[in-house]
Amino acid sequence: MNKIDRKLARRSYRTKQSIGARMSEYLTYIWRPVTGGRHAFxxxxxxxxxxxxxxxxxxxxxxxxxxxxRSEVDWIREETCMRCWRILAARMSRHHPRM
Ligand SMILES: [Zn+2]
Incomplete structure (x- = not known):
């Protein structure tokens, strides 16, 4: 583990501590390139x-x-689903006004 990793690990630990469980549900998604685009699930x-x-x-x-x-080729081939993106962006800005 290098210096930056340790710093990030500490920061994410603190973030989890201070914001608590309520936050975690907003960070629990994955992007997957499935048929027709890269969607967030x-x-x-x-x-x-x-x-x-x-x-x-x-x-x-x-x-x-x-x-x-899914292979890397799928990631390159599929375009990001903008509806998923906007939905996630809206959730983020509600909880992190400065992001
Ligand atoms: Zn989508």
């Missing part, structure tokens, strides 16, 4: 077994299997 989607449907923040639905086994 709640982190729980990662644990959803293949065959079940997961829903992105914008409402797009996909098989949970789509969240796994």
């Amino acid at each position: 709640p982190i729980a989607a990662k644990k959803t077994p293949p065959g079940e449907t997961v829903t992105a923040f914008c409402g797009a639905e996909t098989d949970a299997a789509q969240l796994h086994d």
